[in-house]
Amino acid sequence: MSSVTVTEAPTGQELLLSTSPHLHSRWTTKQLMWFVVLALVPCVISSVVYFGFYQLVIITTAVVFAAGTEALIQYLTKKPVTISDGSAVITGLLLGLIVPPYFSPAFTALGAVFAIAVGKMVFGGLGYNIFNPALVGRAFLQAAFPVAITTWTIPQFAVDAVSKATPLAAFKFDNVVTPLTPLVVGNVGGSLGETSAIAVLIGGIFLLVTGVANWRIPAAMIVGMLLFGGVLWLLDPAAPDPVFHIFAGSFLFAAMFMASDYVSSPVTGTGMWIYGLGISLVTVLIRVYGGLPEGVMYSILFMNAFVPLINRYTQPKLFGEGKA
Amino acid sequence: MIFKTFPGGVHPPEEKELSEHCAFERMPAPSIVILPLSQHLGKQARPLVEKRAVVAEGQVVAEADGFISAPVHSPITGTVKSIGRESHSSGYAREALVIVPTEAKEGETLPEPQRLPALDPAIISVADIRARVKEAGIVGQGGAAFPTFVKLTPPEGKQIDTVILNGCECEPYLTRDDRFMIERPDAIISGLQLIMRALGVSKGVVGIESNKPQAIASMESAVAGQPDLSVCALQTKYPQGAEKMLIKAVNGREVPPGKLPLDVGVVIQNIGTAIAIHDAIAHGEPSITAALTVTGRGIRNPKNLIVPVGTPLSEVIAYCGGLTEDAAKVVVGGPMMGVAQHDLDAPVMKATSGIVILTQDEVRRQEETACLRCGKCIDACPLHLLPTRLARLAQLGMIEEAERLNITTCMECGSCAFICPANIPLVQWLRLGKQRVVHMQRNR
Numbered sequence: 001m002s003s004v005t006v007t008e009a010p011t012g013q014e015l016l017l018s019t020s021p022h023l024h025s026r027w028t029t030k031q032l033m034w035f036v037v038l039a040l041v042p043c044v045i046s047s048v049v050y051f052g053f054y055q056l057v058i059i060t061t062a063v064v065f066a067a068g069t070e071a072l073i074q075y076l077t078k079k080p081v082t083i084s085d086g087s088a089v090i091t092g093l094l095l096g097l098i099v100p101p102y103f104s105p106a107f108t109a110l111g112a113v114f115a116i117a118v119g120k121m122v123f124g125g126l127g128y129n130i131f132n133p134a135l136v137g138r139a140f141l142q143a144a145f146p147v148a149i150t151t152w153t154i155p156q157f158a159v160d161a162v163s164k165a166t167p168l169a170a171f172k173f174d175n176v177v178t179p180l181t182p183l184v185v186g187n188v189g190g191s192l193g194e195t196s197a198i199a200v201l202i203g204g205i206f207l208l209v210t211g212v213a214n215w216r217i218p219a220a221m222i223v224g225m226l227l228f229g230g231v232l233w234l235l236d237p238a239a240p241d242p243v244f245h246i247f248a249g250s251f252l253f254a255a256m257f258m259a260s261d262y263v264s265s266p267v268t269g270t271g272m273w274i275y276g277l278g279i280s281l282v283t284v285l286i287r288v289y290g291g292l293p294e295g296v297m298y299s300i301l302f303m304n305a306f307v308p309l310i311n312r313y314t315q316p317k318l319f320g321e322g323k324a
Numbered sequence: 325m326i327f328k329t330f331p332g333g334v335h336p337p338e339e340k341e342l343s344e345h346c347a348f349e350r351m352p353a354p355s356i357v358i359l360p361l362s363q364h365l366g367k368q369a370r371p372l373v374e375k376r377a378v379v380a381e382g383q384v385v386a387e388a389d390g391f392i393s394a395p396v397h398s399p400i401t402g403t404v405k406s407i408g409r410e411s412h413s414s415g416y417a418r419e420a421l422v423i424v425p426t427e428a429k430e431g432e433t434l435p436e437p438q439r440l441p442a443l444d445p446a447i448i449s450v451a452d453i454r455a456r457v458k459e460a461g462i463v464g465q466g467g468a469a470f471p472t473f474v475k476l477t478p479p480e481g482k483q484i485d486t487v488i489l490n491g492c493e494c495e496p497y498l499t500r501d502d503r504f505m506i507e508r509p510d511a512i513i514s515g516l517q518l519i520m521r522a523l524g525v526s527k528g529v530v531g532i533e534s535n536k537p538q539a540i541a542s543m544e545s546a547v548a549g550q551p552d553l554s555v556c557a558l559q560t561k562y563p564q565g566a567e568k569m570l571i572k573a574v575n576g577r578e579v580p581p582g583k584l585p586l587d588v589g590v591v592i593q594n595i596g597t598a599i600a601i602h603d604a605i606a607h608g609e610p611s612i613t614a615a616l617t618v619t620g621r622g623i624r625n626p627k628n629l630i631v632p633v634g635t636p637l638s639e640v641i642a643y644c645g646g647l648t649e650d651a652a653k654v655v656v657g658g659p660m661m662g663v664a665q666h667d668l669d670a671p672v673m674k675a676t677s678g679i680v681i682l683t684q685d686e687v688r689r690q691e692e693t694a695c696l697r698c699g700k701c702i703d704a705c706p707l708h709l710l711p712t713r714l715a716r717l718a719q720l721g722m723i724e725e726a727e728r729l730n731i732t733t734c735m736e737c738g739s740c741a742f743i744c745p746a747n748i749p750l751v752q753w754l755r756l757g758k759q760r761v762v763h764m765q766r767n768r
Contacts (some may be wrong), residue, residue: 015666015668016664016687017653018653018689018749019664020659020660020663020751021659021742022659022660022662023336023659023660023686024690025336025743027700028690028691029693029746031745126693126696127693127694127695127697127746214698262696262698267698267699267702267712268702268710269702315710316702316710318581319572319578319581319706319707320568320579320583321580
């Protein structure tokens, strides 16, 4: 609808007509999505380094089934097949990176199908889903295969294998605090892509510096965790310190790659802050008082549900309405 | 160095290097002149001459009709060939006088070019400034072409304390104001002082984007030793030159929605307008030439030109060496807010600031996808609107909701559509929505 071409008789040249603006930034949906894929590569590498090459089977399965499901549904519903935009690949990658090492590829495939079919396509595809599709898939796996999804393999170079558990589980069930160094490098139990803070930060900072991800959501989550985690830690000596909260489990991974997902997060600046702070609050409550050691997944899904409401109540004040 | 600015906005490629070093050239008289009666915002001028009349360069050929209107002068000596609807760079045909140059026949003499009597800018009275600006048919050179004398005649009771000259030229490619500031700083300051006198204001500021260091230096030396005048260097960011954004950056004031700069004590004039005012007073020149940048990768020889008003775009393009093979879009104005042309017979008008010719590679449209809700348009909108939401409402015909979310405040700067990764034609939808809101309000 947006442009027509006319032939300019005297010069014989075809002239394009369209409304202003006549310039466009370098960003396209496709480019943004493939930048996210690129940003996840360090996490894929860290999963292989710590848990072995077999993890590539899991990740590839997730990607293939996510993209395949999207293509199949689009084909069946006679919609244009848009898997080249990279968004289904991201969903697959994210799902593959948040399951335990040596997780069954069959279960992974099922999770990927569910993530795309129920998490994304039933809402109308890219841009219309309310919940983060990868987390929908993960939540499905948690419900369907509760034992498999919490069976952790320790990293191949783990020096001090306390138990076959994650730092958060070790804290919750055995009151063992994992020191910061292994959390930062990633030499601990956990889901494939989440264990190494370094790998997560390399990809995350790449997204922030290039402007692909909005800095407000990760910032709000980290500030929120320092705040809420800190308050709880001061009030309750049994609660872990906020720095542990940030580096343990999937918090950083979620801040950089899950919560900052465009479609399922707010569009307004203030909204992004509320959303990020909310995720941290719910996470810390689940981790400290809930039955599960980790709460990031449910906190994001929980806050996803409030996004339309947040958008509605955080409309920016019109220019000139602040001061008369 | 940190420059002042406003929140929001975008950074399109500047592309000034194509023409920023080209000094102004005067283009010779064209073979035909098409003079639209409406080259300004407001009521169109009323023609004073008949078909076949011989008119002199500088002669008034159409008079202002009403308060918000402006007279039109003939830029050449010639014969009125026709009066009727002609191409117009807005895209719609408009009433225009067509004038062709005349050769003097034997025993006949052509009328001499007419000029208004020169006045001394140092002693001219307020009433004379306004009268001359009106008589010379000067309109705002910043794009909207609002009759300038109206802006110099503020309603009673408005307290104005600052005049800002807009030297931002935030549209990519255009270098007209930049060249003016480099080549004619004294005329600009003279124009600024005349505007200040007409408004009884003692503070004058020239706002210039940081990507024009030569212009900043030139204007700084022109204001040296004059305590009531200053130069304010601003961050290079689009749309820094929009009135509301410029005021915000220069003195921190925010013009409320639906209000004018006047309401916060500021009058803004363009650099080109200041020069036109100076020339009309000191040299008696009516508004018969337009200064413009002809640029882009689609034109062979980019230039900054002084062109007789009414010259067809095609003749200007030919004078600049013609279009390149891969020229794809001819835009009158800047590439962010200008109008793509379908007919190169449309004429240059008083407020035409540029002709930008873009190539195939530059105009290739990326595929449009669904909105990702990334919020980039919201961060970019300098007026803090919700472009993606408003576009959607316009699309769905939810006009009352669009009105409630202030769609009519949108100034169509294009920042949202520029940044949108989904390539949604946001400005197009916003325009549609605005039109429908205005239509609905009329029917109330």
